[in-house]
Amino acid sequence: xxxxxxxxxxxxxxxxxxxxxxxxxELAPEERVPEIGLAERLxxxxxxxxxxxxxxxxxxLLRALPGGGFVVCSFSLDDVADAIELxxxxxxTAARFAAExxxxxxxxxxxxxxxxxxxxxxxxxxxxxxxxxxxxxxxxRGLVDLAKSDALTxxxxxxxxxxxxxxxxxxxxxxxxxxxxEVLVVAQHQHRAMLDAVRAxxxxxxEEIAREHARLAMLNLELVLVSEPALERLPGAPLxxxxx
Amino acid sequence: xxxxxxxxxxxxxxxxxxxxxxxxxELAPEERVPEIGLAERLxxxxxxxxxxxxxxxxxxLLRALPGGGFVVCSFSLDDVADAIELxxxxxxTAARFAAExxxxxxxxxxxxxxxxxxxxxxxxxxxxxxxxxxxxxxxxRGLVDLAKSDALTxxxxxxxxxxxxxxxxxxxxxxxxxxxxEVLVVAQHQHRAMLDAVRAxxxxxxEEIAREHARLAMLNLELVLVSEPALERLPGAPLxxxxx
DNA sequence: CGTCCTCGAACTGCATGCAATAGACTGCCT
DNA sequence: AGGCAGTCTATTGCATGCAGTTCGAGGACG
Numbered sequence: 001x002x003x004x005x006x007x008x009x010x011x012x013x014x015x016x017x018x019x020x021x022x023x024x025x026e027l028a029p030e031e032r033v034p035e036i037g038l039a040e041r042l043x044x045x046x047x048x049x050x051x052x053x054x055x056x057x058x059x060x061l062l063r064a065l066p067g068g069g070f071v072v073c074s075f076s077l078d079d080v081a082d083a084i085e086l087x088x089x090x091x092x093t094a095a096r097f098a099a100e101x102x103x104x105x106x107x108x109x110x111x112x113x114x115x116x117x118x119x120x121x122x123x124x125x126x127x128x129x130x131x132x133x134x135x136x137x138x139x140x141r142g143l144v145d146l147a148k149s150d151a152l153t154x155x156x157x158x159x160x161x162x163x164x165x166x167x168x169x170x171x172x173x174x175x176x177x178x179x180x181x182e183v184l185v186v187a188q189h190q191h192r193a194m195l196d197a198v199r200a201x202x203x204x205x206x207e208e209i210a211r212e213h214a215r216l217a218m219l220n221l222e223l224v225l226v227s228e229p230a231l232e233r234l235p236g237a238p239l240x241x242x243x244x
Numbered sequence: 245x246x247x248x249x250x251x252x253x254x255x256x257x258x259x260x261x262x263x264x265x266x267x268x269x270e271l272a273p274e275e276r277v278p279e280i281g282l283a284e285r286l287x288x289x290x291x292x293x294x295x296x297x298x299x300x301x302x303x304x305l306l307r308a309l310p311g312g313g314f315v316v317c318s319f320s321l322d323d324v325a326d327a328i329e330l331x332x333x334x335x336x337t338a339a340r341f342a343a344e345x346x347x348x349x350x351x352x353x354x355x356x357x358x359x360x361x362x363x364x365x366x367x368x369x370x371x372x373x374x375x376x377x378x379x380x381x382x383x384x385r386g387l388v389d390l391a392k393s394d395a396l397t398x399x400x401x402x403x404x405x406x407x408x409x410x411x412x413x414x415x416x417x418x419x420x421x422x423x424x425x426e427v428l429v430v431a432q433h434q435h436r437a438m439l440d441a442v443r444a445x446x447x448x449x450x451e452e453i454a455r456e457h458a459r460l461a462m463l464n465l466e467l468v469l470v471s472e473p474a475l476e477r478l479p480g481a482p483l484x485x486x487x488x
Numbered sequence: 489c490g491t492c493c494t495c496g497a498a499c500t501g502c503a504t505g506c507a508a509t510a511g512a513c514t515g516c517c518t
Numbered sequence: 519a520g521g522c523a524g525t526c527t528a529t530t531g532c533a534t535g536c537a538g539t540t541c542g543a544g545g546a547c548g
Contacts, residue, residue, distance in 0.1 A: 006308070006310070009531075009532095010531075010532065010533095011531080011532090032499095034499080035499070035500065036498090036499070036500090044532090045532060045533050045534075046500095046532095046533080046534085047291070047531080047532055047533065047534085048531080048532065048533095050295070050500095050501085051294070051295070051298055054295055054298055054299065055298065055302070058299070058302045060394075060395070060398055064250070066250070067500090067539085067540060067541085068499080068500050068501070068539085068540080069499080069500065079394060079395065082393045082394070082395045082396065083395045085337075086337065086393070086395050086396055086399060089333060089334075089337045090333075090399075093329075093330065093333045149326045149330070150304075150323060150326070151304070151323065151326045151327045151330050151403065151406070151409075152326065152330055154304055154402070155330060155334075155399055155402065155403060158398070158399065158402055159395065159399060162395070165395075253501075253502095254501080254502065254503095255501080255502090278529085279529070279530065280528090280529070280530090288502090289502060289503050289504075290503080290504085290530095291501080291502055291503065291504085292501080292502070292503095294530095294531085311509085311510060311511085311530090312509085312510080312529080312530050312531070313529080313530065
């Protein structure tokens with residue numbers, strides 16, 4: 001299918017496959033990525049693979065070498081903390097924009113529904129984490145949409161491309177952890193508070209809550225780091241420096 | 245030079261040339277970009293051009309069409325305002341990080357020097373705008389460096405890729421405007437205030453000043469929009485919707 | 489024994505050919 | 519005359535061949 005159909009294009013296949021390979025740690029960080037072997041492995045030609053390499057370089061997962069070629073980036077814990085804090089800043093801005101730009105309360109209907117579903121999940125005796133992560137992602141997407149800013153949407157998408165910075169990434173790996181429930185309760189409390197602030201037009205408050213909400217992910221990271229089984233479920237864990 | 249030497253590569257040539265063509269308005273916004281003719285025009289083959297197209301798409305200057313190919317993006321005034329506000333948010337975070345992460349005052353030496361040179365330029369009876377823009381860019385780069393965050397640096401680079409969002413873009417087009425001097429005085433005042441806040445470790449204040457500093461660009465934009473000669477000097481002006 | 493130089497192979501970046509599709513144009517039918 | 523279907527061309531996405539360079543290994547020299 002040489003033209004069109006982006007979803008089924010070789011380039012897309014290469015990009016998704018390459019990302020998966022990197023997150024799984026099958027390509028050692030700080031090591032040159034072999035273009036030829038990779039093409040075979042992904043079942044694509046070198047041309048679309050090259051495009052995929054450029055894409056991931058833009059996302060910050062690969063770094064171009066001076067002499068040509070790419071290496072997989074590795075991340076220190078400080079890098080991860082920075083990415084999470086940055087996501088907080090951007091989602092804070094999204095929350096503020098949402099509050100400032102709300103035209104009618106009916107725009108919040110979608111987010112309200114998601115919040116209520118989250119309530120239901122958290123209220124259960126033993127919450128289904130997968131479902132929570134799903135709804136959580138939906139909540140965050142909805143909030144960004146309410147900001148009505150393409151530039152902001154793109155900026156957030158870029159940050160979230162880093163595996164750890166994503167809203168649900170750290171939650172998903174916690175299935176084995178006992179303190180997860182507390183975290184969920186706090187997170188959901190913040191979801192509600194943010195929604196209220198947006199509805200009331202309190203931009204500054206919404207912004208601050210979103211920032212603090214992101215910092216919850218930082219707390220989660222610390223929990224995950226000391227748990228072997230949780231670490232193995234964390235996507236992109238092999239890219240972390242000074243862990244293991 | 246098939247390998248290495250990124251600066252002289254065909255891909256770089258294509259990327260820079262394409263950006264220039266777009267900013268100059270030689271490619272009509274919202275119109276399909278012809279791959280073949282463009283390759284000839286830029287003096288490169290289709291392969292590196294394709295890479296350049298993907299790059300500019302990531303930067304937000306091009307948009308991929310569902311059926312294949314790309315179009316040049318156009319921007320409403322709201323889009324520009326958003327990009328500027330977003331830059332303010334990110335530079336605000338940079339200023340806050342700089343304040344929070346300052347280890348010794350000597351780290352500020354570079355920024356102090358630039359600030360003093362800016363003082364000298366602004367103090368002149370008729371300031372040389374080009375020189376101001378140059379130093380202004382250097383100031384902003386220096387501030388971002390002090391934040392010591394790769395993720396933040398990349399995020400800012402992405403936003404600034406949009407022609408209007410860049411710190412000096414709107415200043416450079418104002419040569420013919422009379423109120424320019426006032427703007428320079430205010431901007432330089434904010435530079436100094438930010439520097440002081442960072443030195444004192446006042447992160448929150450530094451952040452707010454940086455945000456307000458960016459909003460100065462929004463004010464500039466309004467000045468530029470009502471001046472025909474200034475508009476012609478604005479890079480990327482042809483991409484603006486509802487202007488002219 | 490260490491260092492420098494030379495040779496080689498492998499790999500990257502680029503150019504081009506090919507196949508398949510999307511859109512335009514024409515002609516026909518209603 | 520307007521709409522629809524068939525065809526046709528221009529254009530994109532992909533595969534592959536080629537050339538040049540970089541990095542490693544091996545040997546020679548100090």
